[in-house]
Amino acid sequence: xxxxxxxxxxxxxxxxxxxxxxxxxxxxxxxxxxxxxxxxxxxxxxxxxxxxxxxxxxxxxxxxxxxxxxxxxxxxxxxxxxxxxxxxxxxxxxxxxxxxxxxxxxxxxxxxxxxxxxxxxxxxxxxxxxxxxxxxxxxxxxxxxxxxxxxxxxxxxxxxxxxxxxxxxxxxxxxxxxxxxxxxxxxxxxxxxxxxxxxxxxxxxxxxxxxxxxxxxxxxxxxxxxxxxxxxxxxxxxxxxxxxxxxxxxxxxxxxxxxxxxxxxxxxxxxxxx
Amino acid sequence: xxxxxxxxxxxxxxxxxxxxxxxxxxxxxxxxxxxxxxxxxxxxxxxxxxxxxxxxxxxxxxxxxxxxxxxxxxxxxxxxxxxxxxxxxxxxxxxxxxxxxxxxxxxxxxxxxxxxxxxxxxxxxxxxxxxxxxxxxxxxxxxxxxxxxxxxxxxxxxxxxxxxxxxxxxxxxxxxxxxxxxxxxxxxxxxxxxxxxxxxxxxxxxxxxxxxxxxxxxxxxxxxxxxxxxxxxxxxxxxxxxxxxxxxxxxxxxxxxxxx
Numbered sequence: 001x002x003x004x005x006x007x008x009x010x011x012x013x014x015x016x017x018x019x020x021x022x023x024x025x026x027x028x029x030x031x032x033x034x035x036x037x038x039x040x041x042x043x044x045x046x047x048x049x050x051x052x053x054x055x056x057x058x059x060x061x062x063x064x065x066x067x068x069x070x071x072x073x074x075x076x077x078x079x080x081x082x083x084x085x086x087x088x089x090x091x092x093x094x095x096x097x098x099x100x101x102x103x104x105x106x107x108x109x110x111x112x113x114x115x116x117x118x119x120x121x122x123x124x125x126x127x128x129x130x131x132x133x134x135x136x137x138x139x140x141x142x143x144x145x146x147x148x149x150x151x152x153x154x155x156x157x158x159x160x161x162x163x164x165x166x167x168x169x170x171x172x173x174x175x176x177x178x179x180x181x182x183x184x185x186x187x188x189x190x191x192x193x194x195x196x197x198x199x200x201x202x203x204x205x206x207x208x209x210x211x212x213x214x215x216x217x218x219x220x221x222x223x224x225x226x227x228x229x230x231x232x233x234x235x236x237x238x239x240x241x242x243x244x245x246x247x248x249x250x251x252x253x254x255x256x257x258x259x260x261x262x263x264x265x266x267x268x269x270x271x272x273x274x
Numbered sequence: 275x276x277x278x279x280x281x282x283x284x285x286x287x288x289x290x291x292x293x294x295x296x297x298x299x300x301x302x303x304x305x306x307x308x309x310x311x312x313x314x315x316x317x318x319x320x321x322x323x324x325x326x327x328x329x330x331x332x333x334x335x336x337x338x339x340x341x342x343x344x345x346x347x348x349x350x351x352x353x354x355x356x357x358x359x360x361x362x363x364x365x366x367x368x369x370x371x372x373x374x375x376x377x378x379x380x381x382x383x384x385x386x387x388x389x390x391x392x393x394x395x396x397x398x399x400x401x402x403x404x405x406x407x408x409x410x411x412x413x414x415x416x417x418x419x420x421x422x423x424x425x426x427x428x429x430x431x432x433x434x435x436x437x438x439x440x441x442x443x444x445x446x447x448x449x450x451x452x453x454x455x456x457x458x459x460x461x462x463x464x465x466x467x468x469x470x471x472x473x474x475x476x477x478x479x480x481x482x483x484x485x486x487x488x489x490x491x492x493x494x495x496x497x498x499x500x501x502x503x504x505x506x507x508x509x510x511x512x513x514x515x516x517x518x519x520x521x522x523x524x525x526x527x528x529x530x531x532x533x534x
Contacts, residue, residue, distance in 0.1 A: 031349035033409045048403035077300035084297050135482045149304045223394045227485050240398050256390045
């Protein structure tokens with residue numbers, strides 16, 4: 001036999017590595033309660049089987065479809081409204097934290113201590129805003145304002161303001177400094193210097209990142225519904241809890257279509273505006 | 275003579291108008307509760323709500339429980355990623371065109387479906403079969419990540435040079451041996467780096483997956499928030515932030531060490 005004549009020269013190392021990995025994996029498997037045989041017990045098989053067989057007949061009565069369409073629009077609306085609010089927070093924050101726009105930096109290359117402190121404080125606030133996952137923001141806002149789309153809009157607004165401001169500032173910092181610097185050094189006001197010195201060069205990148213984030217926000221707002229923040233997710237959560245497989249199937253199809261549509265529209269917009 | 279201005283296309287202004295209409299329609303159609311925010315006592319009640327989080331719960335028993343949930347989150351992410359590697363590799367073999375075009379197209383569609391359903395949706399669906407707890411979360415991470423990794427693995431396998439495997443096969447090596455010794459080693463570094471990257475993503479995802487009841491820190495957060503135990507919830511959120519910060523730092527350090 002071929003295998004007997006040419007044994008794997010590295011078999012000792014491979015076997016030892018496998019055994020060590022399995023030993024290390026063992027506590028992980030117990031911690032994650034990895035018990036695949038539970039899937040095969042009669043009760044859960046019956047539940048999953050019933051749920052899955054419903055899946056093959058997606059619910060399609062007109063009333064339900066109208067409701068799904070309303071929820072899909074709500075998901076898009078939550079994402080768009082949330083992103084608009086996020087921009088309202090992110091743009092002023094970008095103007096503050098962008099070091100290129102510092103006047104005290106001109107010539108000396110050193111910022112005043114006070115402006116450095118303000119920038120750093122705002123940066124920490126932004127880090128906090130984007131480090132708390134958007135789902136956790138949604139969960140908190142559901143506690144404050146109750147179930148419904150308001151929580152989703154606010155969660156997207158906060159989490160995305162943190163991300164957008166950081167990336168906007170990075171894009172502005174990485175553009176060519178020459179035009180902006182000469183405008184500022186010759187006494188132009190900061191806003192004019194930004195509009196005429198930095199934006200023309202980085203606008204394409206800024207727009208395409210914003211559109212990409214809008215796409216992410218749509219996915220995010222669909223998922224946030226699962227904690228009660230409105231839209232498609234909330235309806236899907238309710239149907240799953242009622243074990244209505246047909247309804248869940250319809251909504252899953254709708255969800256996949258929505259994500260694909262957002263992807264296409266975002267590509268189109270980026271090509272057009274970018 | 276003044277040069278004529280460059281022709282302006284009508285498309286872009288129309289597009290911007292459409293975007294504006296989208297935003298206006300969004301705000302108009304959502305019934306947002308602004309009243310609750312601009313009410314005179316809104317600031318006071320928000321302050322009261324925030325003050326409820328301080329100080330975070332620090333009783334040793336609770337900290338141990340949080341640590342346990344943190345460990346559970348890590349375990350879920352690791353086991354989920356491993357499942358995804360196994361599933362992704364099994365699906366990547368047909369998806370890289372080894373068993374003909376029909377199988378390739380079919381598995382690619384399957385991978386797309388696996389990938390386009392987010393972890394959280396998988397988790398809430400799998401709760402039906404696997405019951406509450408980290409097992410459902412692990413399977414959910416595995417299902418979504420298998421779609422992502424399967425696609426990446428398939429592309430990696432398609433892009434390696436086919437000659438070494440063909441040479442081994444021509445000289446009489448068994449198909450499996452030829453694949454394992456000629457094709458896999460070429461794609462392995464790339465596959466490993468994809469896997470590490472997805473593991474990093476999965477740690478972050480596993481932290482929040484629990485909010486639908488699928489174990490880990492998220493389940494704890496949901497539990498304490500629904501009982502309005504804000505101080506315990508604050509501890510869990512801090513644990514989440516620490517976990518994410520550690521993962522970010524580790525991945526940054528690793529990437530710098532590898533690219534230097």
